Ligand SMILES: Cc1cc2nc3c(=O)[nH]c(=O)nc-3n(C[C@H](O)[C@H](O)[C@H](O)COP(=O)(O)OP(=O)(O)OC[C@H]3O[C@@H](n4cnc5c(N)ncnc54)[C@H](O)[C@@H]3O)c2cc1C
């Protein structure tokens with residue numbers, strides 16, 4: 544069990560800035576994100592694109608903005624559950640929130656901040672029968688812990704940048720690696736394609752082109768996949784892992800069941816005050832919330848994070864007087 | 879009278895149904911914007927930057943005429959999907975012009 548002042552679901556730019564604003568007021572944060580890296584949409588969809596509307600930066604690459612934000616919150620030593628989905632919300636008799644993750648972790652927090660943006664980034668799953676039965680039993684959609692693949696037989700599928708990048712990375716670790724791609728050529732980043740071709744020529748990677756994984760088999764755990772070529776001709780491959788990498792797409796996910804007042808896929812909040820939801824102590828900030836005049840911009844999410852933090856502090860210290868100080872007065876006093 | 883600034887885009891639905899959408903050629907619209915504007919639940923997460931592939935369509939008729947062929951970036955994105963076909967496009971990269979008249983598309987992206 545992890546105990547903290549504020550649990551933040553979503554480590555996008557807004558969730559990260561919430562750590563900073565909370566830290567200034569002496570509140571500790573734990574962040575949960577289903578992605579294995581922080582940064583939300585900026586890290587997953589457009590890390591190399593320039594952003595022009597962050598004050599003080601005439602231009603900044605999305606990935607660089609996230610690096611800067613991580614630097615900015617480092618003094619407040621947030622704790623993390625990355626690669627885990629927040630699945631369940633309960634309230635303790637003490638009034639604290641209990642958040643459960645897909646990784647089996649439990650976080651007890653006085654305040655819950657939902658900064659879940661467009662929702663959970665879920666992997667696109669190819670239509671292969673029984674694939675679900677082997678999830679986490681040989682079928683992985685994310686590479687969370689590369690060490691798990693050391694000395695193992697792997698089959699990867701996909702033709703995009705992430706399939707190629709992981710092929711290059713895992714070729715050194717795995718005992719055997721096969722990459723299956725539905726087309727006859729790759730059109731991802733040319734330097735990655737070149738590296739994969741070189742690995743194929745040196746025999747480190749087996750390429751199966753114009754082919755798809757069409758069946759998965761095993762006995763409780765995956766031990767075989769069937770790869771079919773264009774003409775339907777099957778090849779049986781013994782394998783320890785099958786890793787389909789066909790990109791991610793956002794879905795609202797489990798918080799639809801948390802008893803929050805929603806407007807479509809967005810959480811309604813009180814924007815005249817503090818971005819609190821209908822559940823006292825639960826706030827929603829950034830792209831996930833809605834109110835009259837809402838703008839889905841990073842800048843607006845930062846503002847919402849600042850007001851949320853002030854309100855959360857007052858909830859935690861009902862009998863203290865709030866004394867707002869500029870950062871220029873005391874600087875940053877980390878934990 | 880035929881409006882010279884309008885073309886027809888056909889969208890294949892379930893059970894062999896086809897819906898015909900009138901589409902203006904003088905508004906610099908993309909096929910993604912046209913489909914969304916007509917109520918099709920395309921996510922278009924990246925807002926039309928060829929970065930999310932949620933606007934994936936298969937062009938069933940008129941693929942050769944569509945206009946600008948797919949760029950390297952568009953193909954790289956399409957290549958990351960499992961259901962890409964030889965006539966797949968990202969709808970946000972198809973500009974509605976006269977060349978698109980009578981094109982028939984099927985939506986394959988995430989909804
Ligand atoms: C291509 C593109 C260009 C853009 N350009 C700009 C721009 O120039 N300027 C600008 O201001 N904005 C821009 N935006 C919008 C901006 O990216 C968003 O406003 C911003 O990302 C919102 O941040 P967020 O922290 O609220 O959510 P997100 O960035 O969406 O992060 C939310 C995180 O929550 C996680 N999550 C959700 N549910 C769960 C759960 N149940 N358990 C665990 N994790 C969960 C998700 O995995 C995700 O990582 C752009 C967006 C795109 C796609």
Ligand code: FES
Pocket residue numbers: 910921922923924925926927928929930931932933934968969970971
């Ligand atoms: S809208 Fe994202 S790729 Fe077309």
